[in-house]
Amino acid sequence: MNKKERVFNFSAGPSMLPIDVINEVAAELANYQESGQSVMEMSHRSAEFDKIIKDAESDLRKLMNIPENYKVLFLQGGGTTQFSMVALNFMGGTHKADYIITGQWAKKAYTEACKYGDIKVVANSEDKKYTYIPKVSKDDFRPDADYVYICENNTIYGTHYNELPDTGEIPLVADMSSCILSQEIDVTKYAAIFAGAQKNIGPAGVTIAIIRDDMIGKAHPMTPVYMDYKVHAEKDSLYNTPPCFAIYVAGKVFKHLLDMGGIKAIEKVNLRKAEKLYNFIDNSKLFKCPVAKEDRSIMNVVMVTGNDVMDKKFVDEAKEAGFINLKGHRSIGGLRASIYNAMPEEGVDKLIEFMKKFEEENI
Amino acid sequence: MNKKERVFNFSAGPSMLPIDVINEVAAELANYQESGQSVMEMSHRSAEFDKIIKDAESDLRKLMNIPENYKVLFLQGGGTTQFSMVALNFMGGTHKADYIITGQWAKKAYTEACKYGDIKVVANSEDKKYTYIPKVSKDDFRPDADYVYICENNTIYGTHYNELPDTGEIPLVADMSSCILSQEIDVTKYAAIFAGAQKNIGPAGVTIAIIRDDMIGKAHPMTPVYMDYKVHAEKDSLYNTPPCFAIYVAGKVFKHLLDMGGIKAIEKVNLRKAEKLYNFIDNSKLFKCPVAKEDRSIMNVVMVTGNDVMDKKFVDEAKEAGFINLKGHRSIGGLRASIYNAMPEEGVDKLIEFMKKFEEENI
Numbered sequence: 184m185n186k187k188e189r190v191f192n193f194s195a196g197p198s199m200l201p202i203d204v205i206n207e208v209a210a211e212l213a214n215y216q217e218s219g220q221s222v223m224e225m226s227h228r229s230a231e232f233d234k235i236i237k238d239a240e241s242d243l244r245k246l247m248n249i250p251e252n253y254k255v256l257f258l259q260g261g262g263t264t265q266f267s268m269v270a271l272n273f274m275g276g277t278h279k280a281d282y283i284i285t286g287q288w289a290k291k292a293y294t295e296a297c298k299y300g301d302i303k304v305v306a307n308s309e310d311k312k313y314t315y316i317p318k319v320s321k322d323d324f325r326p327d328a329d330y331v332y333i334c335e336n337n338t339i340y341g342t343h344y345n346e347l348p349d350t351g352e353i354p355l356v357a358d359m360s361s362c363i364l365s366q367e368i369d370v371t372k373y374a375a376i377f378a379g380a381q382k383n384i385g386p387a388g389v390t391i392a393i394i395r396d397d398m399i400g401k402a403h404p405m406t407p408v409y410m411d412y413k414v415h416a417e418k419d420s421l422y423n424t425p426p427c428f429a430i431y432v433a434g435k436v437f438k439h440l441l442d443m444g445g446i447k448a449i450e451k452v453n454l455r456k457a458e459k460l461y462n463f464i465d466n467s468k469l470f471k472c473p474v475a476k477e478d479r480s481i482m483n484v485v486m487v488t489g490n491d492v493m494d495k496k497f498v499d500e501a502k503e504a505g506f507i508n509l510k511g512h513r514s515i516g517g518l519r520a521s522i523y524n525a526m527p528e529e530g531v532d533k534l535i536e537f538m539k540k541f542e543e544e545n546i
Numbered sequence: 547m548n549k550k551e552r553v554f555n556f557s558a559g560p561s562m563l564p565i566d567v568i569n570e571v572a573a574e575l576a577n578y579q580e581s582g583q584s585v586m587e588m589s590h591r592s593a594e595f596d597k598i599i600k601d602a603e604s605d606l607r608k609l610m611n612i613p614e615n616y617k618v619l620f621l622q623g624g625g626t627t628q629f630s631m632v633a634l635n636f637m638g639g640t641h642k643a644d645y646i647i648t649g650q651w652a653k654k655a656y657t658e659a660c661k662y663g664d665i666k667v668v669a670n671s672e673d674k675k676y677t678y679i680p681k682v683s684k685d686d687f688r689p690d691a692d693y694v695y696i697c698e699n700n701t702i703y704g705t706h707y708n709e710l711p712d713t714g715e716i717p718l719v720a721d722m723s724s725c726i727l728s729q730e731i732d733v734t735k736y737a738a739i740f741a742g743a744q745k746n747i748g749p750a751g752v753t754i755a756i757i758r759d760d761m762i763g764k765a766h767p768m769t770p771v772y773m774d775y776k777v778h779a780e781k782d783s784l785y786n787t788p789p790c791f792a793i794y795v796a797g798k799v800f801k802h803l804l805d806m807g808g809i810k811a812i813e814k815v816n817l818r819k820a821e822k823l824y825n826f827i828d829n830s831k832l833f834k835c836p837v838a839k840e841d842r843s844i845m846n847v848v849m850v851t852g853n854d855v856m857d858k859k860f861v862d863e864a865k866e867a868g869f870i871n872l873k874g875h876r877s878i879g880g881l882r883a884s885i886y887n888a889m890p891e892e893g894v895d896k897l898i899e900f901m902k903k904f905e906e907e908n909i
Contacts, residue, residue: 190582194589197790205576205584212572213565219553219868221568223749223795226557226871259622259751260772263786267770295771381787386586388622388751388789405768407630408658409623423626424744426751426789427560432586505582508589 191530194508195338195483196361196382199525204435222431227424235427236420239434246437246446249370249393256392256412257420257430262288262360265377265390268410269332269356270296273375275401276329281305281353285342286313287514288358289334296332299403305331312515313340315475321349330354330374336362338382339512341485341519342478347372354398361482363391364440365524366450374398382482383524385433388426440524449524456522456531457481463535469493469542470518487517494518497541506534554893557871558701558846559724560744562888567798585794590787598790599783602797609800609809612733612756619755619775620783620793625651625723628740628753631773632695632719633659636738638764639692644668644716648705649676650877651721652697659695662766668694675878676703678838684712693717693737699725701745702875704848704882705841710735717761724845726754727803728887729813737761745845746887748796751789803887812887819885819894820844826898832856832905833881850880857881860904869897 192199215222218231225232240255249255258264269292274280278300282293284307296302305324306317324331331350336343338361347355354374363378370376375394381387394412402411414422440449461479464470470486472479488494494517498510511517522531555562578585581594588595603618612618621627632655637643641663645656647670659665668687669680687694694713699706701724710718717737726741733739738757744750757775765774777785803812824842827833833849835842851857857880861873874880885894 188577188580188582192583192587192589194587194592197587197589197787199587200584202576205586208586209572209575212575213568214551217551219551219870220555221563223568223571224555224557224560224562226555226560227750229557229871259624259789260627261622261786264623264770264772267772271770291771298768298770379787386789386791387590387787388792405661407627407634407661407770407773408654409627409630410770423624424560424742424750426622426749426792428749428791429751429789507582508592 190505190507191526191534192507193520193522193526193534195512195519195521196379196523197387198382198521198523200385200432201436201439201525204432204439207435208432223428225427227421227427232427235431235434236425239430239437242434242437242441243391246364246440247368247370247393252396253370254394254396254399254412254416256394256415257425258390258392258415259388259426261379261387261390262358262377263291264410265358265392266292266295268392268412269375269377270299271403271406271410272401272412273354273356273398274300274329274403277327279303279325279328280330280332281324281328282332283307283317283319283348284309285316285334286337286340288337288339289332292332292334292358303328312473313337313342314473316342316344316478319348321351324350324353326351326353328353330356332356334358336360336480336482338483338521339515341472341474341480341483343480343482345477354395362480364446364449365453365482367446380429380433382521385436386429389429389433452528453481453522453524456526456528457484459535460484460520460522460531463538467538467542469546470538482521482523484520484522485511485517486519491516493545496545500541501537504537506537553868553870554889554897555870556883556885556889556897558745558875558882558884559742559886560750561884561886563748563795564799564802564888567795567802570798571795586791588790590784590790595790598794598797599788602793602800605797605800605804606754609727609803610731610733610756615759616733617757617759617762617775617779619757619778620788621753621755621778622751622789624742624750624753625721625740626654627773628721628755629655629658631755631775632738632740633662634766634769634773635764635775636717636719636761637663637692637766640690642666642688642691643693643695644687644691645695646670646680646682646711647672648679648697649700649703651700651702652695655695655697655721666691675836676700676705677836679705679707679841682711684714687713687716689714689716691716693719695719697721699723699843699845701846701884702878704835704837704843704846706843706845708840717758725843727809727812728816728845730809743792743796745884748799749792752792752796815891816844816885816887819889819891820847822898823847823883823885823894826901830901830905832909833901845884845886847883847885848874848880849882854879856908859908863904864900867900869900
């Protein structure tokens with residue numbers, strides 16, 4: 184593939200994958216490691232696939248330093264399915280859970296949880312259009328809550344928990360769909376983590392759940408069988424046919440990250456990419472970032488010109504120049520550059536160059 | 547790809563895909579139609595993907611002659627998720643449903659439905675190890691049942707409904723995971739059809755649901771949002787990020803079938819493949835098919851030698867010769883050749899040759 188043909192895709196997800204991974208997949212697509220078949224055709228009970236899924240799990244464990252007492256599950260249905268699974272599985276004690284609402288996705292998770300238990304909204308940043316992460320203290324949580332729920336990185340609004348809330352002994356559950364594998368984290372601070380693959384992990388169609396053992400096995404009696412974490416944990420994600428191909432590509436992404444030096448290495452690049460872009464915006468006369476500085480995401484950079492016509496002009500001209508999907512989420516408008524792990528630093532550098540030029544021409 | 551390198555994969559699923567489809571996917575994997583990106587990286591809100599999913603739907607509608615008053619949905623979670631969705635969505639009337647148990651999968655669907663309503667087992671073929679399809683008459687069903695459920699093709703046991711039960715006015719719901727697109731059917735005889743992709747449609751990770759409009763919108767109040775057909779129907783399968791890549795490959799399989807002449811054409815080949823194999827088995831001194839002749843599946847051909855050691859020897863030697871996954875399901879043992887649409891007729895011919903030789907050497 185001619186590298187010049189490749190666009191810089193700033194989509195919020197699905198988004199870019201490492202080109203080396205794509206080329207590897209293409210090369211072995213019709214005949215995986217001389218097995219005489221494509222991974223797309225492979226029985227999920229075969230020795231070949233068994234190695235693929237076990238390697239993917241063990242590489243993810245290495246990358247995130249996941250302790251032995253956490254299960255790693257490969258599931259289907261995206262974050263939306265997790266919203267229900269979290270509520271159906273983790274409210275087996277007092278049937279109470281505390282939610283912090285930092286955007287549309289957290290709100291959807293909250294709405295879903297309300298079907299199954301007594302849910303308290305502990306804090307909500309809707310008052311300022313979700314442009315910040317609300318500060319909470321340990322006393323804000325109900326001490327007998329079964330868990331506290333956060334959306335760690337808010338894709339639509341460009342915010343991120345740069346400091347976790349102190350929940351004391353209450354288990355913390357986090358949606359990490361748009362920040363998993365972007366920075367080093369301490370998994371032991373969480374009781375459960377989940378993430379759709381289509382941002383930092385692989386193609387859409389697989390969802391990762393990382394769940395501490397003691398959280399499993401207390402599902403609501405009405406829980407659909409597919410939504411019981413225990414069912415998947417007991418069968419190592421092979422209770423039914425998993426999304427084999429998506430798991431295979433995710434596994435390649437994990438190996439690619441390990442080869443790069445792990446999360447410590449990619450975090451460095453991510454911080455540098457985000458810093459450059461925010462610096463440019465904060466000094467721009469045309470572009471502004473509405474997000475509180477201490478709560479900014481290094482994955483989703485939200486910005487506005489303050490003028491819808493100008494925003495549209497920018498999106499259109501950027502697309503022509505090979506920078507695609509810079510439109511903000513349809514619910515808030517404006518602009519957004521999602522710069523996940525697989526966005527090359529060169530993509531950010533060139534975007535800044537392009538923004539500079541656009542600013543000069545339009546101010 | 548050297549054709550000789552390709553194995554004949556008789557797996558019950560995931561299983562073979564048309565080699566032309568695989569080669570096309572490989573060729574455009576890194577740069578889909580000069581879009582500068584892989585389909586794996588593509589936003590599900592992009593114009594490119596919009597065309598992919600709309601074409602897939604419209605081609606499937608053509609292939610199966612699906613009327614306008616049926617929705618076609620692309621979902622995640624496999625048949626297992628459908629077991630719950632069927633029960634959660636379709637029991638909005640009397641909360642009664644009637645099930646026919648023809649094997650493990652129907653039984654799992656039944657078990658799941660019992661969580662949400664009053665379920666009657668109308669017939670059960672467990673008495674003869676699921677080797678036949680029980681005969682039922684209209685009077686066996688409760689006239690006020692919200693639906694009747696069948697598993698149309700029983701992958702594990704090699705049985706198939708060669709005649710549908712007469713349910714009168716009661717909506718008929720069918721799991722067609724292992725027979726969809728194998729023969730012409732009349733969609734209007736069903737209120738709902740579902741199928742996991744990994745047998746006749748595409749790679750694992752997408753599930754097709756074909757639902758008559760009047761069945762949608764009566765979900766149980768506890769239904770998880772992802773499990774409400776209405777949610778997906780209203781958003782044309784884009785309520786959340788769909789399994790884009792699996793849908794794209796499925797779309798290519800649909801086009802491939804249309805190019806071949808549609809279901810009428812593939813049905814002819816399928817009938818010929820199955821007839822050859824059953825004829826050989828029925829005349830064999832070593833292999834036997836335990837399934838009632840009138841209830842045999844043309845997709846999953848179950849057989850036994852009556853001797854576990856001999857079965858194992860056959861599976862091992864067949865594998866060496868390039869015929870893989872001929873082992874019966876782990877729950878019943880024996881042998882099974884799944885000969886889905888993408889198994890070339892040549893594969894069946896060569897398998898028969900191999901079986902003949904094996905018989906001569908081992909009897």
